[in-house]
Amino acid sequence: MRRDEVLHWIREVAPIRQKLKAVFWMMAGLVTLGGACGFLALLSPLAAGGGLLLVVGGTLWLGGVLREAIAGPYVSTVERMEALAAGDLNTAIQFTTYGDCVGRMTKAMHTFRETALAKIAAERDTEQQRQQAETIREEILARQRGVVDALADALAKLAAGDLVFRLNTPFSQDYEKLRGDFNVALDKLQETMRAIANNTQAVSAGAGEITQASDDLARRTEQQAATLEETAASLNEITTTVRKTAEGANESSKVVASTQAEAERSGEVVRDTVAAMSKIEASSRQISNIIGVIDEIAFQTNLLALNAGVEAARAGDAGRGFAVVATEVRALAQRSADAAKEIKALISTSGAQVEAGVRLVGETGMALERIATQIAQLNILSHEISSTAQEQATGLAQVNEAMNQMDQVTQQNAAMVEQTTAASHSLSQEAGELARLVNQFQTGQQKSRAAPQSPKQSRIPVHAPRPRALATTHTSQESWNEF
Numbered sequence: 001m002r003r004d005e006v007l008h009w010i011r012e013v014a015p016i017r018q019k020l021k022a023v024f025w026m027m028a029g030l031v032t033l034g035g036a037c038g039f040l041a042l043l044s045p046l047a048a049g050g051g052l053l054l055v056v057g058g059t060l061w062l063g064g065v066l067r068e069a070i071a072g073p074y075v076s077t078v079e080r081m082e083a084l085a086a087g088d089l090n091t092a093i094q095f096t097t098y099g100d101c102v103g104r105m106t107k108a109m110h111t112f113r114e115t116a117l118a119k120i121a122a123e124r125d126t127e128q129q130r131q132q133a134e135t136i137r138e139e140i141l142a143r144q145r146g147v148v149d150a151l152a153d154a155l156a157k158l159a160a161g162d163l164v165f166r167l168n169t170p171f172s173q174d175y176e177k178l179r180g181d182f183n184v185a186l187d188k189l190q191e192t193m194r195a196i197a198n199n200t201q202a203v204s205a206g207a208g209e210i211t212q213a214s215d216d217l218a219r220r221t222e223q224q225a226a227t228l229e230e231t232a233a234s235l236n237e238i239t240t241t242v243r244k245t246a247e248g249a250n251e252s253s254k255v256v257a258s259t260q261a262e263a264e265r266s267g268e269v270v271r272d273t274v275a276a277m278s279k280i281e282a283s284s285r286q287i288s289n290i291i292g293v294i295d296e297i298a299f300q301t302n303l304l305a306l307n308a309g310v311e312a313a314r315a316g317d318a319g320r321g322f323a324v325v326a327t328e329v330r331a332l333a334q335r336s337a338d339a340a341k342e343i344k345a346l347i348s349t350s351g352a353q354v355e356a357g358v359r360l361v362g363e364t365g366m367a368l369e370r371i372a373t374q375i376a377q378l379n380i381l382s383h384e385i386s387s388t389a390q391e392q393a394t395g396l397a398q399v400n401e402a403m404n405q406m407d408q409v410t411q412q413n414a415a416m417v418e419q420t421t422a423a424s425h426s427l428s429q430e431a432g433e434l435a436r437l438v439n440q441f442q443t444g445q446q447k448s449r450a451a452p453q454s455p456k457q458s459r460i461p462v463h464a465p466r467p468r469a470l471a472t473t474h475t476s477q478e479s480w481n482e483f
Contacts, residue, residue, distance in 0.1 A: 073102040081109055089113055089120075147175045154182065161441040163190040193441045200435040207428040214421040221417045225410045232403040239396040246389035253382035260379050263372040270365035277358045284351045291344045298337035305330030 073095050080093055093113060095106045150167055157165040163186060171179045305326045312323030 073098065077102050077105055077109075081105070084109055084113060089116055143172045143175065147171055147178065150179075151182070158186070163193060163441050193438060196434075197438045197441075200431065200438050204428070204431040204435055207424065207431040211421070211424040211428045214417065214424040218414070218417045218421045221410070221414045225407070225414045228403070228407050228410050232400065232407045235396065235400050235403050239393065239400045242389060242396050243393040246386060246393045249382060249386035249389045253379065253386045256375060256379045256382045260372060260375040263368060263375050267365060267368040267372055270361055270368055274358060274361045274365060277354055277361060281351060281354045281358060284347050284354060288344060288347050288351070291340045291347065295337055295340040295344070298333045298340060301333035302330050302337070305333060 077095060080091070083091060084093075093106050093110045095102050096110050097103065098106065150169065150171070154165060154167055166183050166186060167179045170176060308326035309323050309330070312326055
């Protein structure tokens, strides 16, 4: 490689690392050469002097090459970069043909310079366009000010309630449609306000009628709620009374059932008594028969004693003791006969009394059977009365619950009517206020007078009435008639 090509490569092509490496090897060569010169100085001073000159010359040449190939381009590039940063875009940028780091930096600086110049040109064009746009904007603003001033005057009249005013002065072509739309909007607004003004009086009158009807409905609802609550209280008392009646009927049914059982047991006792007295009557008849036998025995004994007395008389003194025995036997037989007659008489009387007792006991048994039958019927009736009373109590409880629900619904209706009344009063006031607001507008026709508001009636809050006794519920008949 020739010397020029080497210098060109070092100056313009080689990267900074290669340049420094080449300088390093050159310096190493010079140092080696200096060492060789020192060695030659020992051998030949003349040769050492020539070698020293060669080393000094090489060092100077290497310093020049280092300054020209490395330091010079870098310093120039840095100075031009500072000038470019300060805004110097006119001075040319050197070393753009280099392939090393200096060339890369100068190419980037060149690109930056071209970009800055293009930006300045673009800003110059933009400024011209801005000035043109500003001129156009001033013209548009002038036209807009005219339109805005006209609209401001129109809106001021509109704010004052003048709906008759119109924009008659033509606008520019861009805003002519706005003027037409504004006039059309005023036409529609004028028609609407006329219709509102015409309907405001009817609305106010209707609101007054609604308010009056709401007040009447509120009063009637209050009366209805009070009457319904009193009715619910009375029905609750009736339900309690019927429930107590059902409980009493149930207890009566139990007592009647117990009485029926006692009557049945009494009938059984009477039947047992009749059977026992029948047995006593049979025993009395048997005793009468036995007494008849005893009477016959006494008669026969008396005859035997009489015969024994006759035979003892015939025997004389020998039969005197036997006669005494016969006399005693006859007396004993006579007493037995008398006792048998008395017993027979007593048994006859007892039999008659037993027969009468049997008859009376039989009648008592029949009476007890009739009583038992009637008690059974009474027990059936008591069960029916108890069941009916229980069903009535259940039905009245359901009716009472329904009445309580109706009372709650009526109370809710009363509250809703109160709200409706308040809303109707508010509607009446709003209708009057609407009429007043509508009358502020000039619609080109005679203004309608607002309908007078219905006077507010004092509202008395609904208080829950106290439940009254059952005996006093007839006093609410007038309320029921009104209900």
